[in-house]
Amino acid sequence: MSEPHTSTVRTRVVREPHRAAYDRETAYRILDEAFLCHIGFVVEGQPYVIPTSYGRKDSNLYIHGSAASRMLRQMKAGAPICLTVTLLDGLVLARSVFNHSMNYRSVVVLGTATLVDDPDEKLAALRVLSEHILPGRWNEARQPNERELKQTSVLRLPIEEFSAKVRTGPPVDDEEDYPFPTWAGVLPLALSPGTPVADPRLGPGHEVPEYVRSYRRGEFNS
Amino acid sequence: MSEPHTSTVRTRVVREPHRAAYDRETAYRILDEAFLCHIGFVVEGQPYVIPTSYGRKDSNLYIHGSAASRMLRQMKAGAPICLTVTLLDGLVLARSVFNHSMNYRSVVVLGTATLVDDPDEKLAALRVLSEHILPGRWNEARQPNERELKQTSVLRLPIEEFSAKVRTGPPVDDEEDYPFPTWAGVLPLALSPGTPVADPRLGPGHEVPEYVRSYRRGEFNS
Numbered sequence: 389m390s391e392p393h394t395s396t397v398r399t400r401v402v403r404e405p406h407r408a409a410y411d412r413e414t415a416y417r418i419l420d421e422a423f424l425c426h427i428g429f430v431v432e433g434q435p436y437v438i439p440t441s442y443g444r445k446d447s448n449l450y451i452h453g454s455a456a457s458r459m460l461r462q463m464k465a466g467a468p469i470c471l472t473v474t475l476l477d478g479l480v481l482a483r484s485v486f487n488h489s490m491n492y493r494s495v496v497v498l499g500t501a502t503l504v505d506d507p508d509e510k511l512a513a514l515r516v517l518s519e520h521i522l523p524g525r526w527n528e529a530r531q532p533n534e535r536e537l538k539q540t541s542v543l544r545l546p547i548e549e550f551s552a553k554v555r556t557g558p559p560v561d562d563e564e565d566y567p568f569p570t571w572a573g574v575l576p577l578a579l580s581p582g583t584p585v586a587d588p589r590l591g592p593g594h595e596v597p598e599y600v601r602s603y604r605r606g607e608f609n610s
Numbered sequence: 611m612s613e614p615h616t617s618t619v620r621t622r623v624v625r626e627p628h629r630a631a632y633d634r635e636t637a638y639r640i641l642d643e644a645f646l647c648h649i650g651f652v653v654e655g656q657p658y659v660i661p662t663s664y665g666r667k668d669s670n671l672y673i674h675g676s677a678a679s680r681m682l683r684q685m686k687a688g689a690p691i692c693l694t695v696t697l698l699d700g701l702v703l704a705r706s707v708f709n710h711s712m713n714y715r716s717v718v719v720l721g722t723a724t725l726v727d728d729p730d731e732k733l734a735a736l737r738v739l740s741e742h743i744l745p746g747r748w749n750e751a752r753q754p755n756e757r758e759l760k761q762t763s764v765l766r767l768p769i770e771e772f773s774a775k776v777r778t779g780p781p782v783d784d785e786e787d788y789p790f791p792t793w794a795g796v797l798p799l800a801l802s803p804g805t806p807v808a809d810p811r812l813g814p815g816h817e818v819p820e821y822v823r824s825y826r827r828g829e830f831n832s
Contacts, residue, residue, distance in 0.1 A: 428650035428657035435650035437694035472659035486758040536708040572809040582798035587780040594793040
């Protein structure tokens with residue numbers, strides 16, 4: 389809680405406040421391990437929640453998408469958004485149904501995104517996004533051309549008003565439930581890579597690159 | 611598209627409409643494989659997106675939580691919500707940076723949730739939730755008591771206005787990019803269980819149950 393000014397009444401964790409964190413280090417660690425977020429925006433009073441990828445550079449998050457998408461049109465218009473990232477780490481089996489839980493790490497960022505106009509920042513942001521998802525790939529793929537850059541919108545969301553929430557460890561049961569005769573503990577869950585599948589149209593002589601073969605994220609599977 | 615009435619202008623997929631599905635079978639398959647959703651709601655014009663678990667019975671989704679939580683208070687008050695479920699299936703590596711993508715399956719449900727008042731429906735809904743996340747567990751844990759039921763709110767969200775979006779398969783590059791000299795294909799990703807970790811306070815004689823040891827979801831890792 390080194391930077392309590394990042395928390396406002398809007399991001400203050402109400403439920404289970406002992407699981408809350410408001411420091412950048414905790415938030416950045418979660419934001420850097422994940423790459424899929426859910427963005428909430430409002431159209432005529434109706435909230436929408438859409439999954440998309442993101443990248444982080446310093447205290448900014450970058451999101452990209454088609455200039456034609458409903459979400460990006462809303463965001464460009466300066467609508468308030470909420471960007472939420474969740475890493476699911478396990479199922480927590482308590483003795484009582486009531487105390488069952490999940491281990492997870494999540495970050496909520498509130499704010500307004502700004503369209504990245506500058507061509508250099510835009511290209512750099514796309515590289516940040518790409519390298520965030522799959523480090524090493526950018527330099528081995530065909531770079532974006534003018535037409536593609538024009539079709540892509542990039543938005544910048546400053547990480548200013550945010551909070552993190554983390555649950556780790558074993559179940560916590562009511563004291564009188566500990567003798568209850570059932571197994572209790574944690575079933576860890578992690579997003580794990582499978583065996584790479586080559587494009588059927590891949591020509592001969594292209595080995596699976598090291599950055600694909602050894603893909604892992606953060607504390608992934610550790 | 612057997613039930614096109616489930617799609618409205620609000621759930622109609624604008625971007626990449628060929629990836630959209632509006633039939634219940636597709637949506638239910640995704641909703642049944644996942645158990646974590648992101649719920650969007652609005653407070654004073656600001657959208658919030660919060661991760662939570664859910665269960666499905668027939669054409670209803672059930673969500674539970676503390677009666678004190680901000681999200682549940684909003685939902686109980688009849689605020690419009692958006693419940694989004696996303697399964698991430700892989701990274702799609704194209705020749706061009708621009709055509710990189712992800713394989714995923716997602717469902718968006720719009721609507722208004724209703725508090726479940728009836729004690730029988732409430733208990734049944736909690737069982738649906740528990741069995742949705744970890745089939746077999748409910749009967750092996752200590753059942754909810756009066757006090758716990760009072761502390762828990764259960765809400766019902768009918769699956770009426772919804773859409774699904776699915777991307778599968780290899781990358782799709784521009785025809786002129788296929789000779790570009792790089793590996794292309796899919797790196798599959800799936801939420802995979804690790805080795806169960808017993809609660810340090812677990813007494814002797816409790817083996818890891820079969821429903822934990824053999825945990826898998828839907829087309830999980832297939």
